[in-house]
Amino acid sequence: MDDKAREILEIAKKEGVLFIDLQFTDILGVTKSVTIPTSGLEESLDRGTWFDGSSIYGFARIQESDMILRPDPNTFRILPWTRGNAAGVHARIFCDIQTPEGEPFPGDPRGTLRKALAHAESLGFSYNTGPELEFFLFRNGGDVTEAVPHDIGGYFDFSPNDEAERVRGDIVNALQALDINVEMSHHEVAIGQHEIDFRYGNALQSADNAMTLKYAVKGVATNHGLFATFMPKPIFGINGSGMHVHQSFVNLSDGKNAFFDPDGTLKLSEVAQQFVAGQLAHARALAGVVAPTVNSYKRLTPGYEAPVYVCWAQRNRSALIRVPRYSPGREASTRVELRFPDPSCNPYLAFAAMLEAGLDGIERKLTPPEPVTDDVFHWTREEREAKGVDVLPGTLEEALDELEKDDVVRGALGDHIYVAYDRAKREEWEEYRIHVSEWETKRYLTSI
Ligand code: GLU
Ligand code: MG
Numbered sequence: 001m002d003d004k005a006r007e008i009l010e011i012a013k014k015e016g017v018l019f020i021d022l023q024f025t026d027i028l029g030v031t032k033s034v035t036i037p038t039s040g041l042e043e044s045l046d047r048g049t050w051f052d053g054s055s056i057y058g059f060a061r062i063q064e065s066d067m068i069l070r071p072d073p074n075t076f077r078i079l080p081w082t083r084g085n086a087a088g089v090h091a092r093i094f095c096d097i098q099t100p101e102g103e104p105f106p107g108d109p110r111g112t113l114r115k116a117l118a119h120a121e122s123l124g125f126s127y128n129t130g131p132e133l134e135f136f137l138f139r140n141g142g143d144v145t146e147a148v149p150h151d152i153g154g155y156f157d158f159s160p161n162d163e164a165e166r167v168r169g170d171i172v173n174a175l176q177a178l179d180i181n182v183e184m185s186h187h188e189v190a191i192g193q194h195e196i197d198f199r200y201g202n203a204l205q206s207a208d209n210a211m212t213l214k215y216a217v218k219g220v221a222t223n224h225g226l227f228a229t230f231m232p233k234p235i236f237g238i239n240g241s242g243m244h245v246h247q248s249f250v251n252l253s254d255g256k257n258a259f260f261d262p263d264g265t266l267k268l269s270e271v272a273q274q275f276v277a278g279q280l281a282h283a284r285a286l287a288g289v290v291a292p293t294v295n296s297y298k299r300l301t302p303g304y305e306a307p308v309y310v311c312w313a314q315r316n317r318s319a320l321i322r323v324p325r326y327s328p329g330r331e332a333s334t335r336v337e338l339r340f341p342d343p344s345c346n347p348y349l350a351f352a353a354m355l356e357a358g359l360d361g362i363e364r365k366l367t368p369p370e371p372v373t374d375d376v377f378h379w380t381r382e383e384r385e386a387k388g389v390d391v392l393p394g395t396l397e398e399a400l401d402e403l404e405k406d407d408v409v410r411g412a413l414g415d416h417i418y419v420a421y422d423r424a425k426r427e428e429w430e431e432y433r434i435h436v437s438e439w440e441t442k443r444y445l446t447s448i
Contacts, residue, residue, distance in 0.1 A: 005045045008076040008093075012038050015078055018088030022049055022069045023211075024095045025109050026056050027421050029292075029346030031211055033092070034069065044071055048098065057424060059107050067105055069095035075208055080177035081219050094208050106416035109348035113204055116352040116412055119359060125249040125258055125271075127355050130200030130335070131210050133343045134241035135217060136192045136234050137167060137226045163224070168194060171220045178216060180209050189305065190238040200246055200335075203355065207347040210243070214343070230343035232291070233298035240299030242306055243343040245354065246324070248335040249275070260334040266314055266323045266371060267334065276312055276321055276336055277368035278361020279354065283310045283320055283340075285406030287392055288399035289353040289413070290341035292425065294432045297395050299342060302377045307339045309376045310390040312368060318376050320392070340392060349413060349421075356412035397429045 012020070020041050021033045034051050036044060043049075054065030075094040082090040097108035104111040120127045164187065172182045181199040188195045196217070198209055214230060221228040233240035249258035249271065259272035268276070279286065291300060299306050305317050313319035320340055326333045341350055360366075369388060376389065384391075393399040400422060403409055410418050 001042070001046060002073070004073040005042075008073050009042055009045075011076070011078075012041060012091060015091075016089055017078060017091045019090045020044070020071075021079070021090055021092040022051075022071060022095050023092050024069065024097055025211060025346060025348060026059070027107065027109060027346065027349070027417050028057065028424060029109075029211075029344070029349070031215055032056060035090070038091075041071075044069070045073060049095075053097075053105075053107075057420065059105075066100055068098040068100065068102070070098055071095050077178045077212075080174050081216075081223070094211075106414050107420065109346050109352075109417070110204070110207070112412070112414060112417060113207060113348040113352045115414075116355045116359075117203060120249070120355060121252060123359065123362065124252050126252060127203045127351070128200050128248045128250060128335075129203045129206040129351055130197070130246035131206060131341075131347065132195055132197045132242075132244045132246075133210060133213055133217075133230065134188050134193060134195045134243070135228050135230050135343065136190070136241065137164065137194060137221055137228055138192060138234075139226060164192075164194065167221060167224050167226060168196075170224070171196065171217050174216045174220050175213060178212055180212060188239065188241075190235070193239065193241065200248070203351040204348075207351055210343075210347040232293065232296045232342035232344050236298070239304045240306060241343055242299070242339065243341045243345065243347075245338045245341055245351075246335045247275075247338060247354065247358070248333075257332045257334050259336065260331045262331075267331075268323065268336070271362055272334070272336065273368050274361040274364075274366050275358035276361070277366035278358045278364070279321060279338060280310055280312065280368060281361060281366060282357035282406055282409050284390065284393055284399070284402040285409040286353055286357055287340065288396075288403030288425070289409065290338075290345050290350045291392075291399065292346070292396070293342075293344045294396050294428060296342050296344060297393070297399075300340060300392055300394075308392055309384065310392060311372045311376060312336075313372045316372060316375060319372060323371070349417070353409050353412040356408055360408045395429075396425065397433075400425055400429065 017038050019035050020038055021035050023031055023033045025031055048068040048070045050066055051069055052065050053059035053067040071093040076091055078091045096110055097105040099105050117127060168185050172185050175182050183197050183199050185196040217228045251258045259269055261269035300308055302308055307318055307320045311319050312321035314323050322337045324337055393402055
């Protein structure tokens with residue numbers, strides 16, 4: 001047992017933690033949890049905990065259902081909302097999943113991201129991400145479809161002692177208690193919409209944090225009689241919720257930001273430009289992973305600050321990749337922001353796919369097109385095509401067809417995950433495709 005494991009055993013004892021939630025994520029990005037009594041923690045840290053994966057989608061066939069959860073001691077956190085619980089305080093640990101032979105299980109999204117990170121490391125880089133999760137808070141009317149946004153605030157609005165302020169305050173406190181360093185939280189553009197940004201870090205840690213943020217936000221909202229949704233476009237006609245991801249590389253050799261070059265285009269190094277070129281080249285297939293629901297494509301439409309076209313720019317928020325400004329002297333914060341992911345994605349798979357797309361640009365030494373300077377939404381189709389600017393897929397089905405054709409993005413997921421993922425997502429699409437919606441009956445019932 002290493003020092004870290006010993007340290008958490010001590011904390012668990014000192015803080016009176018009675019239960020440990022061993023957590024992992026299925027391929028669709030749902031958090032799964034197996035609870036053990038704290039008395040079993042030492043054994044679990046030493047040898048792992050066996051569990052039956054056969055009932056978890058995309059995990060294993062019946063004949064190979066037993067798998068091992070390997071707790072990652074760095075992710076041990078006491079769940080603040082269970083403090084004072086009569087039934088006992090819980091802590092959680094994220095786990096990696098192994099096969100009975102002790103190999104990384106190919107259906108484990110966390111393991112998939114680890115693999116992509118190892119690829120970047122073999123080229124001398126570590127990959128940092130800073131996701132910005134947007135979400136809506138609704139009143140808990142019982143029926144989700146009848147929910148109404150609980151406030152009438154707008155972008156950066158401040159109303160002291162308003163309900164949303166109090167909820168956001170509680171969410172931020174819960175996140176800080178979970179060791180997530182919240183840098184900013186604010187009201188977003190739409191009614192009832194909010195955003196919480198935490199400090200960037202290694203992509204594995206950021207993906208763990210994004211998962212944690214989602215359940216913490218939902219838990220705190222429930223305590224206030226509200227519910228939180230990360231659905232990308234819950235309301236037609238107003239902004240949807242994105243999960244923009246700020247990305248950068250650090251050189252393993254000298255610890256410096258590998259994306260910065262004072263003489264490069266937009267002050268980006270050659271590596272950064274190739275990374276951008278790779279993500280643009282694979283953007284249409286990436287959509288199938290970073291915008292993975294039927295609803296994601298209702299968000300990726302013109303007019304709501306979400307991207308539609310495959311281009312990059314310095315300021316333009318309609319671009320797929322934006323290069324944010326930073327203050328002089330803060331070269332370490334050079335980064336590129338990918339704007340089409342949304343919070344319905346599985347962050348482990350999204351980061352793995354985004355990284356492999358970028359690395360492909362580096363390995364093939366791709367050159368990105370010129371960054372755009374005007375608002376792409378104002379171009380005609382002809383102008384856009386003349387400049388070689390592609391469009392993102394308009395539906396989940398189109399995105400899945402692109403994913404199917406793209407060896408790099410598919411390769412990032414690996415065969416095991418890709419096959420299960422494609423099956424689940426095609427089923428989702430088919431169910432939607434044959435559904436007769438209210439829009440259709442309104443439009444056609446009496447007019448035809
Ligand atoms: N909510 C917008 C989106 O769907 C983004 C707004 C912003 O720029 O933060 O991506
Ligand atoms: Mg935002």
